[in-house]
Amino acid sequence: MSGGVAPTPLTTEKPILRLTHGLLSFHNINAVALTIILAFSGxxxxxxLAFVLLSFFYMFFIAKFAFPTLSKASVDPPIFADHGKILNIYVSIGAIIGLVLPVAYMLHGVLEGDKEGIKAAAPHVFLLASQVFMESVTFSGGFSLPVRVFVPVVYNSMRMSAILEWVKSEFMKVNEGEFGSEKRLLFGRVLAMVNMVFWGFNLFGFLLPVYLPKAFKKYYASSDESKDS
Known part of the structure; x- marks a missing residue:
């Protein structure tokens, strides 16, 4: 028993979308609440829904059989130790673009009666909120670097499809009165496109070519050191 306090992370590295440490942090509780609300919204x-559930169990599977933690006593050095401030800014921008603004857009849609806009944005928000919680689990639970990389890569990949459908839905709107004001129509299209560009870059410009190779290189280097010692 931990007394309700999340375990101390085995690393000081910032996850791709994690704003604070601990499973019971304010941001993580909000992410879980948002995930549950959207899951039961229809x-x-x-x-x-199946993806989130299966990825949760698969994460533990690969942590056990493919990429176990090499040493419970050691602390993995941060991958981007020299770029902490830049990464923090990048994470904050991602949180605003991916969660804060879409949630505000959905709440505004309730007032405007834009059911299609809410429904189109919901899958992306659901998956991103789930990703925030899953990343917190991997960091607070002391999972190995490859497992911690697994979460943002697979979730970002899955969300690209959801964002594409969101973009299509926004640009298919033609009746201004049915989907809210003209400003809302414009904002929805811009927001969907900005998310497409940002998360496309995050996946193909950062996670796959930069974060993933560095994480595996560090993991296997630590593995070789463990064998030699």
Whole structure:
């Protein structure tokens, strides 16, 4: 028993979308609440619900059989130790673009009666909120670097499809009165496109070519050191 306090992380590295440490942090509780609300809203497809559930169990599977933690006593050095401030800014921008603004857009849609806009944005928000919680689990639980990389990579990949559908839905709107004001229509299209560009870059410009190779290189280097010692 931990007395309700999340275990101390085995690393000081910032995850891709994690704003504070600990499973019971304010941001993580909000992420879980948002995930649960959307899951029971009827706006999330069965494939997204199944993906979150299966990825959770698969994460523990690969942590046990493929990429176990090499040493419980050691602390993994941060991958981007020299770029902490830049990464923090990048994480904050991602949180605003990916969660804060879409949630505000959905709440505004309730007032405007834009059911289609809410439904289109919901899968992306659901998956991103789930990702925030999953990343907190991997960091607070002391999972190995490859497992910690697994979460943002697979979730970002899954969300690209959800964002694409969101973009299509926004640009298919033609009746201004039915989907809210003209400003809302414009904001929804811009927000969907900004998310497409940002998360596309995050996946293809950062996670896959930079974060993933560095994480595996550091993991296997630590593995070789453990064998030699």
């Amino acid at each position: 706006m999330i497809g069965a494939q997204d």
